[in-house]
Structure formats: structure tokens, C-alpha cells
Amino acid sequence: MALxxxxxxxxxxxxxxxxxxxxxxxxxxxxxxxxxxxxRSGSKNYLCHTLTKPLLQLRLGDNDYQTAEWNEVLNINxxxxxxxxxxxIIGSSQVRVEYNGxxxxxxxxxxxxxxxxxxxxxxxxCNTFITESTFGLPIYKWKxxxxxxxxxxxxxxxxxxxxxxxxIIAYSLGKAQRILKPLAGTGLPIFAHGAVYNVHQTLxxxxxxxxxxxxxxxxxxxxxxxxxxxxxxxxxxxxPWMKKxxxxxxxxxxxxxxxxxxxxxxxxxxxxxxxxxxxxxxxxSAVKATGAxxxxxxxxxxxxxxxxxxxxxxEAAEVKTEFGGEEEESIDKEEASxxxx
Amino acid sequence: MKQFAQLVNIxxxxxxxxxxxEALQNYFSAAPDKDKVWVIAIFSGRRPKRIxxxxxxxxxxxxxxxxxxxxxxxxxxxxxxxGETIALLLPDIEQEAEAxxxxxxxxxxxxxxxxxxxxxxxxxxxxxxxxxxxxRNEKFVFNKLITGGFRIGVSQKLMVNALGKTVDVxxxxxxxxxxxxxxxxxxxxxxxLHEDSTTIDTSKPYPFYLAYAVDEDLAGxxxxxxxxxxxxxxxxxxxxxKRNNECFVWSRGExxxxxxxxxxxxxxxxxxxxxxxxxxxxxxxxxxxxGPFKPLPFAALQTRIGRKxxxxxxxxxxxxxxxxxxxxxxxxxxxxxxxxxxxxxLLEEIINKIHHPAIxxxxxxxxxxxxxxxxxxTGSRDKGSEGIMLKxxxxxxxxxxxxxxxxxxxxxxLTIDAVMIYAQKGHGRRSNLYxxxxxxxxxxxxxxxxxxxxxxxxxxxxxxVDNFVKRNSIEKFGPVRTVKPELVFExxxxxxxxxxxxxxxxxxxxxxxxxxxxxxxxxxxxxxxxLKEMLNIYGTA
Numbered sequence: 001m002a003l004x005x006x007x008x009x010x011x012x013x014x015x016x017x018x019x020x021x022x023x024x025x026x027x028x029x030x031x032x033x034x035x036x037x038x039x040r041s042g043s044k045n046y047l048c049h050t051l052t053k054p055l056l057q058l059r060l061g062d063n064d065y066q067t068a069e070w071n072e073v074l075n076i077n078x079x080x081x082x083x084x085x086x087x088x089i090i091g092s093s094q095v096r097v098e099y100n101g102x103x104x105x106x107x108x109x110x111x112x113x114x115x116x117x118x119x120x121x122x123x124x125x126c127n128t129f130i131t132e133s134t135f136g137l138p139i140y141k142w143k144x145x146x147x148x149x150x151x152x153x154x155x156x157x158x159x160x161x162x163x164x165x166x167x168i169i170a171y172s173l174g175k176a177q178r179i180l181k182p183l184a185g186t187g188l189p190i191f192a193h194g195a196v197y198n199v200h201q202t203l204x205x206x207x208x209x210x211x212x213x214x215x216x217x218x219x220x221x222x223x224x225x226x227x228x229x230x231x232x233x234x235x236x237x238x239x240p241w242m243k244k245x246x247x248x249x250x251x252x253x254x255x256x257x258x259x260x261x262x263x264x265x266x267x268x269x270x271x272x273x274x275x276x277x278x279x280x281x282x283x284x285s286a287v288k289a290t291g292a293x294x295x296x297x298x299x300x301x302x303x304x305x306x307x308x309x310x311x312x313x314x315e316a317a318e319v320k321t322e323f324g325g326e327e328e329e330s331i332d333k334e335e336a337s338x339x340x341x
Numbered sequence: 342m343k344q345f346a347q348l349v350n351i352x353x354x355x356x357x358x359x360x361x362x363e364a365l366q367n368y369f370s371a372a373p374d375k376d377k378v379w380v381i382a383i384f385s386g387r388r389p390k391r392i393x394x395x396x397x398x399x400x401x402x403x404x405x406x407x408x409x410x411x412x413x414x415x416x417x418x419x420x421x422x423x424g425e426t427i428a429l430l431l432p433d434i435e436q437e438a439e440a441x442x443x444x445x446x447x448x449x450x451x452x453x454x455x456x457x458x459x460x461x462x463x464x465x466x467x468x469x470x471x472x473x474x475x476x477r478n479e480k481f482v483f484n485k486l487i488t489g490g491f492r493i494g495v496s497q498k499l500m501v502n503a504l505g506k507t508v509d510v511x512x513x514x515x516x517x518x519x520x521x522x523x524x525x526x527x528x529x530x531x532x533x534l535h536e537d538s539t540t541i542d543t544s545k546p547y548p549f550y551l552a553y554a555v556d557e558d559l560a561g562x563x564x565x566x567x568x569x570x571x572x573x574x575x576x577x578x579x580x581x582x583k584r585n586n587e588c589f590v591w592s593r594g595e596x597x598x599x600x601x602x603x604x605x606x607x608x609x610x611x612x613x614x615x616x617x618x619x620x621x622x623x624x625x626x627x628x629x630x631x632g633p634f635k636p637l638p639f640a641a642l643q644t645r646i647g648r649k650x651x652x653x654x655x656x657x658x659x660x661x662x663x664x665x666x667x668x669x670x671x672x673x674x675x676x677x678x679x680x681x682x683x684x685x686x687l688l689e690e691i692i693n694k695i696h697h698p699a700i701x702x703x704x705x706x707x708x709x710x711x712x713x714x715x716x717x718x719t720g721s722r723d724k725g726s727e728g729i730m731l732k733x734x735x736x737x738x739x740x741x742x743x744x745x746x747x748x749x750x751x752x753x754x755l756t757i758d759a760v761m762i763y764a765q766k767g768h769g770r771r772s773n774l775y776x777x778x779x780x781x782x783x784x785x786x787x788x789x790x791x792x793x794x795x796x797x798x799x800x801x802x803x804x805x806v807d808n809f810v811k812r813n814s815i816e817k818f819g820p821v822r823t824v825k826p827e828l829v830f831e832x833x834x835x836x837x838x839x840x841x842x843x844x845x846x847x848x849x850x851x852x853x854x855x856x857x858x859x860x861x862x863x864x865x866x867x868x869x870x871x872l873k874e875m876l877n878i879y880g881t882a
Binding site for chain 2: 138141258262267270301
């Protein structure tokens with residue numbers, strides 16, 4: 001029996017009797033990061049990185065949480081478990097599992113470029129690597145962060161000059177924090193949707209130094225917003241909530257914006273291919289750096305990515321999981337409706 | 342090239358017509374004249390010939406990027422556009438590279454012409470060198486130009502409006518000046534727009550006047566006396582032009598089709614010089630002596646277009662005729678401003694003098710109330726027509742699609758309920774989304790595919806269907822997925838004809854999704870017999 005198996009509840013380690021990012025309630029869940037398709041409610045005990053805990057509390061409420069630092073080795077039923085930076089969002093971690101000299105690493109979501117706030121992705125040597133493959137096609141090759149940030153800044157300043165509000169669509173957890181610094185660099189006031197604001201407050205309370213943002217309230221005067229910046233989650237796009245910002249221009253920050261058709265379908269005025277996931281080259285370099293002889297590819301272009309690895313001498317297989325972008329959007333929707341806007 | 346690539350980028354991403362107009366105006370006021378001429382050419386359908394086929398382009402890209410063909414295909418089906426796929430796969434330009442040479446748009450387009458017939462090696466070198474010097478966005482635009490498939494979200498009308506505003510000339514005049522035969526490589530911007538251009542182009546057609554669909558409520562049209570009604574014929578809109586003993590046939594897509602229809606040669610002999618007739622290029626059954634003409638299905642005409650050489654067999658099986666609607670030039674004089682009633686008299690005068698079985702004047706329908714016309718319209722299909730045209734008798738012949746004086750009143754489409762059995766990812770704004778579907782009807786306990794359709798669903802429905810396809814695909818054949826036959830759709834179409842190229846034995850005209858029948862189960866869809874019965878009733882016009 002392999003150290004880790006794929007069950008109907010999620011990725012499972014029988015020896016240690018724990019799950020990693022399970023999609024059904026279990027006794028012990030190790031959580032790679034606080035996005036809703038990876039962190040689900042109902043489990044009895046959660047283990048996560050120290051930085052992830054406040055975010056899980058925000059999203060899942062009070063639970064039995066245990067935390068660990070990166071590289072801290074825990075012993076769970078005789079299995080060595082440690083967390084390592086994944087560079088995806090704040091607190092995001094890969095999970096290393098070792099038993100009897102057999103080492104597995106579950107990547108969760110990751111990106112190889114250091115964005116300055118999510119921790120720097122650390123390749124972990126292992127025998128078997130379970131990797132995401134959200135952008136596992138060679139058409140996905142990101143521009144560098146400074147390039148994209150400068151594109152976003154000039155777009156925002158252009159809008160400002162044309163007396164239009166810049167509405168930036170970004171996931172409330174992760175992307176919204178990542179773009180704050182370059183946005184603050186424009187010198188324009190930054191407003192945010194309640195869902196974005198809640199995450200922001202949670203992080204400030206946890207001791208993060210982030211540029212200031214103001215929440216958009218019903219009473220916020222239109223003039224205060226005009227020509228400035230509003231950050232909103234994907235679920236807010238196209239809702240009546242947006243009317244307040246008119247005239248505005250919508251810019252979507254997402255790796256999917258790499259392909260023109262996606263941007264056109266979303267009716268975005270601008271698309272910025274800013275992703276919190278590794279691009280094709282990032283995925284390949286990550287796989288190589290682990291030295292793994294066996295790879296499992298999960299959510300994304302897993303079939304193409306694993307086929308490519310097989311053709312290049314790395315044994316790989318695809319695994320169906322319940323991770324993926326859609327969940328994330330639907331939870332943002334819940335947040336949006338819960339958030340008092 | 343940078344300037345043009347930026348323009349295309351704005352035009353492609355902008356969601357508002359005004360923004361597009363502004364971007365075009367900015368371009369026309371800033372770009373060099375030679376580039377402007379090419380942009381006018383490109384946006385009015387005068388693209389350069391493609392200098393390389395897509396297989397070669399693909400091979401060269403794979404060679405540079407070093408990926409296997411299957412991975413290229415996978416990428417292509419996700420992006421849904423070949424030029425864009427290649428632009429995304431190729432390494433991006435290095436920001437620091439100072440040695441990059443910026444060339445104007447015309448440099449590339451004119452080089453295309455120069456090397457069109459050159460050795461493959463020369464063409465390859467030019468393309469690879471160009472790729473190296475371009476950003477991703479420029480590469481995308483360049484690729485669209487070399488593959489010949491340059492369609493960007495801009496109509497000719499919008500381009501003409503922007504140009505008109507920039508040079509301060511009425512769009513109608515511009516539309517006429519840029520029509521006809523001219524070569525962007527040898528035409529100066531000033532000459533193209535200059536009124537008394539020294540080189541008179543005798544082939545120049547007039548811009549077509551197009552109608553909007555009428556609202557179901559005809560009461561707003563007031564007095565029936567003010568209106569002329571005709572059948573709406575389903576062929577290709579065209580103009581017959583004879584000037585200085587030279588004859589030209591133009592299609593609405595501004596394609597010169599003179600050579601395609603030898604039937605018209607004899608007609609032209611009987612048309613006086615200085616005549617331009619607007620009408621329908623349409624396939625007509627050989628009529629009995631003096632009998633009424635009888636249109637053949639559009640499929641017949643299709644066997645005649647897109648072919649270089651026409652065989653005798655095609656000429657007899659799908660003879661092409663012309664149904665005249667309007668007269669635009671009479672005795673060398675532009676008569677478009679005269680009221681329709683006068684133009685019609687002049688048209689009758691000309692057509693009556695022609696004795697040839699292939700040309701007819703579009704008959705006027707007599708009616709004295711809107712209800713009567715509504716009743717007559719239900720007989721459209723029996724006439725082989727797709728509805729009725731309404732034209733105000735005192736209307737001028739305008740330019741482009743305009744409301745008010747001309748209306749088309751099409752009959753409701755035929756519909757059939759079918760189940761989706763295959764799905765494929767789409768192109769353009771439907772990229773990376775399962776949005777191209779094949780539909781089947783029931784034949785006993787089998788399903789028989791009969792139509793493909795792409796359009797008709799809302800974005801939300803499309804996302805739902807995409808989700809369904811991902812979760813319910815049975816097999817994968819390249820980009821095509823076979824899907825559990827579960828989702829039922831109402832398919833609408835304009836006509837039906839027998840076909841031995843399709844398994845079902847029928848070919849549909851313009852099939853599209855009318856609505857998603859979430860209330861229906863796959864057991865309740867129509868049968869192959871239902872389709873065959875439709876073929877019997879509506880199959881031959």
C-alpha cells in the first residue's frame with residue numbers, strides 16, 4: 001500500500017491517519033492554504049501554517065486548529081510531517097510526508113515566482129510529488145510581476161486621467177493583497193468590496209503591514225470614488241453594486257486572461273494575466289527540482305501535463321480531485337452576499 | 342507595427358463602440374499615410390493573400406519551441422485561434438534587447454506581396470526574423486495577417502465613420518470611394534479619398550443598402566400605400582455593373598465574382614452602358630417557357646461559389662440567375678437619391694428590354710392591409726423565399742444598414758428538438774469553453790447526428806453546458822468529446838435540403854440553438870422520420 005492514496009474524501013495517508021485538503025469532513029485535516037476548494041468545513045481537527053490560521057478562522061469559524069512553522073517536523077502516528085512554503089498566497093504550504101524513508105510531497109497550489117508576501121516557493125526533494133496543474137499548457141508563460149504591475153499602474157493612471165474609476169477584479173484572498181503595493185504606488189485612494197475588506201482586516205489584525213484600503217459603503221459618496229481604485233471579487237462583477245462606480249473601466253487580474261477570448265467573454269476592458277499559480281515553465285522546474293521519480297498531476301490540464309512528463313522520462317499519472325477554480329468563485333459569492341455592502 | 346498592434350488590441354478588447362471609434366480616429370490622425378491605406382484595405386476585406394499555410398507555420402513554431410505536435414494541438418484547442426496560440430507559445434521578446442527594429446505596417450504587408458511566390462526558405466526566414474523582433478501582441482497581429490484570417494471586432498462601417506471624422510468627409514462618400522478595385526500597395530492615401538481622382542475605376546460598385554428586421558408590430562409603418570412589398574430571396578446580394586463595355590459582378594461582401602457566372606455574359610450584352618443593378622444572385626431552376634422562376638435551395642448556389650473552374654455538370658445542375666431589386670445607375674448617372682418608385686420604373690424599362698431566362702425583376706406583392714400581407718407571408722416557403730421585404734416607395738437608396746425606410750420581415754424558422762452528442766471547444770470569445778455542439782435525432786434506438794450549431798445560448802447557459810460536458814464526456818477524439826446524450830435543445834434553421842454528404846440525409850440552412858429545452862428528456866426529441874417529413878414538405882422550393 002502506498003503511503004498516500006486518493007480516496008473519495010480526498011488525499012489520504014493511512015499510516016498517519018490524516019487527510020490533506022479533504023473535500024469531505026474527516027478527523028484530521030492538514031490544510032495547504034485557506035482557499036475554499038482546499039479548506040472545507042466540518043473536520044474535527046485542522047493542521048495548518050501559523051499564517052493560515054487566522055484566515056481559516058475567518059472562513060471556517062472556530063475549530064480545533066493546530067499550527068506549524070515552515071520546516072518544523074511533526075510526528076503524526078509515526079509519520080514525519082512538515083510544511084514548506086508554496087508561494088501561492090499568504091501561509092500557503094506544501095506538505096511533506098515521510099515514512100520509512102519514503103518521501104511524498106503534496107504541493108497544494110503554488111507559484112514559483114516570489115511575489116513578496118506569500119513566501120518564496122521552496123522545492124522539496126521527494127520520491128513522489130503530487131502537483132497541481134492549473135496552467136499546465138505551454139501557452140501559459142507569465143510576464144514577470146514587475147512587468148504586470150507596471151501595466152496595471154499605467155492602466156489605472158490612464159483611467160484616472162480620463163476620469164474613470166478603475167474596478168479591479170481579484171480574488172479576495174491572495175490576489176487582492178498582492179496587488180495592493182503597486183496600486184498604492186499610484187498615490188490614488190483604494191476602495192474595496194466587503195469581502196476583500198474582511199480579509200484585509202483579518203490580516204492587519206494578525207500583524208501584517210498592508211497599504212490602507214477603505215471599504216465601500218452604501219453611503220460612500222460617488223465623488224470620493226470617481227477616478228480612483230476599487231478592488232472587488234469576481235462575484236461582484238456585473239452586479240448592481242458596480243453602478244456606483246460609473247463611469248468605470250473593469251480590469252481582471254487572473255492567469256486566465258492570458259488568452260484573449262477569456263477576457264472578451266468576461267467583457268473586461270482590460271485583462272492582466274497575473275496568476276497565483278505556476279506557469280508551464282514553473283511547473284516543469286518545480287517537478288524537476290523535487291527529483292521525484294513519480295508524479296501525480298491534479299486539477300487543471302492534468303492529462304496534458306502528465307503525458308508530457310511521461311514523454312520526458314518522469315513517470316506521471318493524472319488524478320481527479322475536487323480542487324479547482326469554480327469552487328473558489330462560488331465561495332466568494334457567498335462572502336459577497338454575507339458581506340454588508 | 343507597434344501602433345497597429347495597439348489599435349487591434351484596443352479594438353479587440355474594448356466593449357464599447359465609442360471607444361473603438363475613438364481608437365480608430367486616433368490611429369487615423371497619427372499613423373503614416375501608407376499604413377492608413379493598408380488599414381483601410383484590411384478593414385474593408387482587402388486582406389493580403391496568405392503567404393504560408395497553417396501547417397508550415399505550426400511546424401516552424403514547434404521547431405522553435407520544441408514541443409510535440411499533440412501538445413501544440415492541445416494548446417490550439419484551448420486557445421481557439423491559431424495565430425494567438427503561436428504568439429503565446431513563442432518566446433516573448435527580451436525587454437533588454439535594444440537591437441529590435443520597428444517596421445511600419447506597410448513594410449510587412451508589402452514584403453508579403455514581394456515574397457508570395459518565393460521559395461519556402463525565404464518565406465520562413467522572413468517570418469522567423471519578424472517573430473524575433475515582435476512583442477506577443479505584435480506577433481499575434483502579424484500571425485493573423487499572414488494566415489489571412491484577419492477578423493477583429495470592427496465593421497467596415499465603423500472604420501468608415503472614423504475615417505470620415507478624421508478627414509471631415511461624409512461617411513457615405515468615403516464608403517463609395519473606398520469601394521471597388523484598388524490596390525493598397527500602389528494607392529496613395531490622398532488619391533484614395535480625393536474626389537476627382539484621376540484614375541476612374543469603372544468597376545466600382547455602390548455600397549449596398551441593407552435592411553433591419555422589422556418589429557412584429559407593423560402598425561408603426563402606417564399607410565400600406567406608402568410601401569412596396571417584395572419577396573425576400575435567399576441567395577447572395579450582388580450588383581451587376583456595365584460601364585464602357587466592361588462588365589462586373591460584385592457580391593455584398595465586395596468580392597468581384599464576374600468570372601463565376603458565365604450565365605450573366607449574355608445578359609450583359611443586353612444591358613446598356615452606364616447601368617448598375619442591385620439584386621440577388623441566386624440559383625434558379627430552368628423555368629418552363631414564360632413560366633414563373635423557381636429558386637433552388639441555397640445549397641445549389643454553394644456548389645457554384647468558392648470554385649475556380651465550373652464544370653458543365655454544375656452549370657446544368659445549379660444554373661445561376663439574377664433577381665433585380667433596384668437601379669443605382671442609369672445612363673451613367675447616379676440615381677440613388679431618386680425615390681424608389683422612380684427607380685423601379687427605370688429598372689422595369691431596362692429589364693423589359695432584356696430577353697433572357699436567367700434575369701427577372703423582383704415581383705411586387707399586391708396587398709391592401711397589413712393583415713393581408715401577414716397572411717401572404719405565411720406562403721413564403723412555398724415560393725422558395727425566406728420572407729418579405731418592405732421598402733418605402735419614396736425612399737432613397739441609402740448606404741449600409743439603416744432603419745426606417747427598408748425592413749426585412751423574415752418567416753419564423755423551422756425548429757426541431759434534438760439531443761447534444763458531441764462537444765468541442767470554441768473560438769474567439771468562446772475559447773476554452775465547450776461551446777461547439779453536434780446534435781442528433783432519434784432513429785429507432787439509435788441517434789443520428791444531423792446538425793452542428795455554435796450560437797444561441799447565453800453566456801450563463803454556455804458555462805452550464807461546458808460544465809456538463811466536462812463531467813459527462815464518454816470519449817475523447819482529438820478535440821471532440823462524445824457526451825452522454827442528455828441535454829435537449831430546440832434547433833432552428835432556415836431551410837432543409839437532401840444531402841448525401843450527411844448521415845442523416847439532410848443538410849440544414851443556418852442551424853442554430855433556439856433554446857435549451859430543460860423541460861424535455863432525451864426520449865422526447867424528434868425522430869429522423871420527422872426530419873424526413875420536413876424535407877418532403879419544405880425540401881424543394
